[in-house]
Amino acid sequence: DVKVTQSSRYLVKRTGEKVFLECVQDMDHENMFWYRQDPGLGLRLIYFSYDVKMKEKGDIPEGYSVSREKKERFSLILESASTNQTSMYLCVTSGSDTEAFFGQGTRLTVV
Amino acid sequence: GQNIDQPTEMTATEGAIVQINCTYQTSGFNGLFWYQQHAGEAPTFLSYNVLDGLEEKGRFSSFLSRSKGYSYLLLKELQMKDSASYLCAVRDRRGNNDMRFGAGTRLTVKP
Numbered sequence: 001d002v003k004v005t006q007s008s009r010y011l012v013k014r015t016g017e018k019v020f021l022e023c024v025q026d027m028d029h030e031n032m033f034w035y036r037q038d039p040g041l042g043l044r045l046i047y048f049s050y051d052v053k054m055k056e057k058g059d060i061p062e063g064y065s066v067s068r069e070k071k072e073r074f075s076l077i078l079e080s081a082s083t084n085q086t087s088m089y090l091c092v093t094s095g096s097d098t099e100a101f102f103g104q105g106t107r108l109t110v111v
Numbered sequence: 112g113q114n115i116d117q118p119t120e121m122t123a124t125e126g127a128i129v130q131i132n133c134t135y136q137t138s139g140f141n142g143l144f145w146y147q148q149h150a151g152e153a154p155t156f157l158s159y160n161v162l163d164g165l166e167e168k169g170r171f172s173s174f175l176s177r178s179k180g181y182s183y184l185l186l187k188e189l190q191m192k193d194s195a196s197y198l199c200a201v202r203d204r205r206g207n208n209d210m211r212f213g214a215g216t217r218l219t220v221k222p
Contacts, residue, residue, distance in 0.1 A: 031208050042214030043198065050207040058209070090153060092210065099144055100200065100210055102153040 003027075006091050006103040013110050019078040021106055023091030032074035033058075033092040033100075034066065036085075043090065049074055081110045115213035117199050122219045123189055131184045131197050131216045139205030145173050145184045146198040148215065154198055157184070186218075194220045 007022035023032065033048040035058075045058030047066040055066050063085060067075045074093075078085055091103040114136045123129040135143070142161045146154035158166055160175035160182060172185040186193055196215040202208055 031210075033210060035212070040214070043212035045209065045211060048207075048209050050209075056207060056209065059211075094202075094208070094210065096208055097142075099156045099159050100146075101156070105153050 004091060004093050004101050004103040006089075006106050008106050009104060011106055011108045013078075013081050013108065015082060015110055017078075017081045017110075019081050019108070021076040021078075021089055021091075021108070023074045023076070023093075023103055024072055025074075025093040025101070026072065027093060027095070027101065028071065029093040029095045029098070029101075030071075031094045031096070032068065033094075034064075034074065034076045035090045035092060036060070036087040037090055037105075038087050046076065081108075083110050086110045115199055115201055115211055117197075117213040117216045119214070120217045120219070122221060123186075125189055125191060125220055125222050127189050128185065128187050129189060129218065131186075131199075131218065133182045133184070133199030133213055135180050135182070135199070135201045135213075137180075137201050137203050137211075139203045140177060140201065141204040141208060142202040143173075143175055143182050144200040144202070144210075145171075145182075146200065146212075148196045148198060150195075157197075189220050191220050191222070194218060 034046045035043040049068040065077045089106045094100040117133045145157040148154040158173035199213040
């Protein structure tokens with residue numbers, strides 16, 4: 001069974017904290033993505049990676065960075081969390097010819 | 112870049128048929144996906160089209176016309192549990208197979 005696992009389901013952090021969101025997949029997929037989803041705005045791409053140590057900016061990379069040291073793990077980093085980064089964060093993986101598989105999501109609240 | 116447009120909201124009656132449209136613009140089309148998302152949950156895969164034509168899966172069908180940049184998701188014999196958001200997503204080969212999502216169509220099924 002396909003597994004995309006995000007490290008936390010719910011997270012509450014303080015403004016200015018450094019936040020790490022982890023995503024691990026067991027499907028040997030090349031492509032991994034981080035999206036945030038907000039009411040009325042849909043899914044917006046933050047960063048994605050198509051290979052180990054490779055990363056590409058999505059539509060809204062400001063305030064975020066990513067790390068992909070191993071194929072199965074893709075981390076999203078909020079260098080200094082702000083209240084406007086309160087959102088649902090979704091990790092997604094896909095092969096070059098497969099559908100995308102979603103993690104369960106992390107609902108992050110920054111206070 | 113990619114522009115993906117779909118209606119924001121639709122309402123239909125239980126037992127009826129509903130068609131959700133999606134139009135897109137992309138430089139290196141490499142597949143179109145439909146996902147279903149219930150409130151508070153991660154999206155789940157419904158269908159995948161890469162060639163023109165109709166793909167049928169039980170009560171759900173998806174159609175693609177690459178020349179028109181157009182797809183639709185057809186839901187037959189609507190059930191109350193079909194009330195959800197439906198997301199159209201496009202994969203772009205020229206963007207290292209990044210995936211972009213539409214904002215989603217919120218479908219409400221009424222008795």
